Amino acid sequence: MYIKNFSHPELQIDELVVRSNESWCVYGGNDSGIDILLDFLTGRAGNYSVGQYIAPVKPGIISFANQQIVFERELRNDDTDFLDRVDPGTRVYEFLPGYRDFLPLLRALDMERCLDLGYRQLSSGQCRKLLILEAIITGASTLILQDPYDGLDHQSCIELNQALVSLPGDVQTIVFVNNLVDIPEWCSHLALIKAGRLCAAGLRKTILPELHGTSTGHLVTGEKKVAAAPPPTDSVNPDEQTPGNKELIKLRNGFAGYGKKMLFSGLNLTVCSGDHTLISGHNGCGKSTLLDILVGDNPKCYANDLHMFGKKRGTGESVWEIKSKIGMVSPSLHRDHRSVGTAMHVVLSGLHDSIGLYRKIHTQQLKKAQKWLAxxxxxxxxxxxxxxxxxxxxxxxxxxxxxxxxxxxxxxxEPTQGLDDINRAKVLDFLQLVSDRKLSTILFVTHRRDEHRDFFKHHIKLDSYKAVS
Known part of the structure; x- marks a missing residue:
């Protein structure tokens, strides 16, 4: 791959040379311009000029945008309304023609056991591993991976690295990451993008010491002082805060699964106000399913012995009354936000628990949303x-x-998925403030060990509740 004199309003590249025997990692913060380079390589960039360009050979692209495309395609092909059961989506083996010749790779990524599952039955991390496998098996010569470790548990990250290292020599890998700890040890070369410019590119051992010698993220994302605006909590009425020791969640012998496959069982969970709870576990163990049950987005909420805010599910309680007390971020919620208007509309929709904005907005609500956007x-x-x-x-x-x-x-x-070091820390620091001021009670799912903060009072390791199918 060769790029010379690339010019875009948000990114300038004088020259970038990637040779066939090299493995590259491109590192940059969320506002650095790194996404413009990814868009250019994937054919999505506009408003640019380039002096000379030799494209990657037979690229296989695994990005958040491509994952959304697959999700929307699966949504269009959902035949649940015409069946007497839930349509699980395209089976994993259908994505992977000739997969039997790659069984060691499937085992390395712990995906052999998923071959008969439908796409909609996979966790977000498993979906990413599936798309990586699809690219390799269908003959990609260049793998372009955007934040491949986001959404993967620790063991899956190890397995993915082992799989990438063991790829045939004629398969080249270019990884885009925005967190220092995600720069893989196996890459031979490193490119650094900051403030809208490719400012360094060369051998990993030469570039990496320069990065680790700076304050976290400052060299890369110095174009914006992210913490300029204080969190807009000044409008909170102390009388409206959750009183101490109020029971929010009570789940007894909790279970979940689909078809004949059980994800977890025997889970007892009580969360009172201030009981900030961390939930971890391997990809596919049911973490997101558990949250969907708690917030009422999974029908198993009625089969379980579940109380939310003091009311037993299935006893005539209002779903919208429950949702009015919950704020949520999740991969599935992100996927569902397809045609929803502007950034302002999305923030305001949180006041009404809707996807899209369908109610009249008052001036005070608009000012509050403007503060959060700031x-x-x-x-x-x-x-x-x-x-x-x-x-x-x-x-x-x-x-x-x-x-x-x-x-x-x-x-x-996984609220920090896709965020760089500074924005990730900013979200976590705000959650510390939420805990200190007793503004909300936090239920937090993450695969990242560097997100385990001291304010979490409980840690649910969902692997411990693995069900026997």
Whole structure:
């Protein structure tokens, strides 16, 4: 691959040379311009000029945007309304023609056991591994991976690295990451993008010491002081905060699964106000399913012995009354935000628990949303279509959507996915503030060990409740 004199309003590249025997990692913050380079390589960039360009050979692209395309295709092909059962989606083996010749690779990524599952039965991490396998098996010569470790549990990250290292020598890998800890040890070369320019590119051992010698993220994302605006909690009425020791969740012998496959069983969970709870476990163990049950987005909420905010599910309680007390961020909620208007509309929709904005907005609500957009440093994107924002910007908007009403319960399923070091720390620091001021109670799912903060009082390791099918 060769790029010379690339010019875009958000990115300048004088020259980038990637040879066939090299493995590359491209590192840059959310506002660095790194997404423009990815869009250029994947054919999505516009408004650019380039002096000379030799494209990657037979690229296989695994990005958040491509994952959304697959999801929407599966949604269009959902035949649940015409069947007497839930349509699980395209089977994993149908994505992987000739997979029997790659069984060691499937085993390395722990995906052999998923061959008969439908796409909609996979976790977000399993979906990413599936798309990586699809690209390899269908003959990609260049793998272009955007944040491949986001959404993967620790063991899956190890397995993915082992799989990438063991690829045939004629398969080249280019990884895009926005967190220092995600720069893989196996890459031979490293490119650094900051402040809209490719500012360094060369051997990993030469570039990496320069990065680790700076304050976290400052060298890369110095174009924006992300913490300029204080979190807009000044409008919270102390009388409306959740009183101490109020029971929010009570689940007895909790279970979940689909078809004949059980994900977990025997889970007893009680969460009172202030009981900030961390949930972890391997990909596919049912973490997101558990959260969907708790918030009422999975029909198993009625089969389980579940009380939410003191009311037993299935006893005539109002779903919308329950949702009004919950703010949520999740991969599935992100996927569902397809044609929903502007960034401002999405933040405001958090006041009404809807996907899209269908109610009249008052001046005070608009001012509150403007404050939250300023806090995530996207005030200038308020009127931009949500779908035109980068993945990281979309995720920050969804975080603001969840926080705008400071609900009794914040349900956060991998909320920092796609965020760089500074924005990840900013979200986690705000959750510390939520805990200190007793503004909400946090239920937090993550695969990242660097997100285990001291304010979590409980840690649910869902692997411990693995069900026997």
């Amino acid at each position: 806090w995530i440093n996207l005030a200038d994107k308020a009127n931009h279509p949500f779908g035109k924002l980068t993945y990281a910007q979309q995720r920050l908007v969804l975080v603001a959507r969840a926080l705008i009403k400071l609900p009794d319960l914040l349900v956060l399923d």
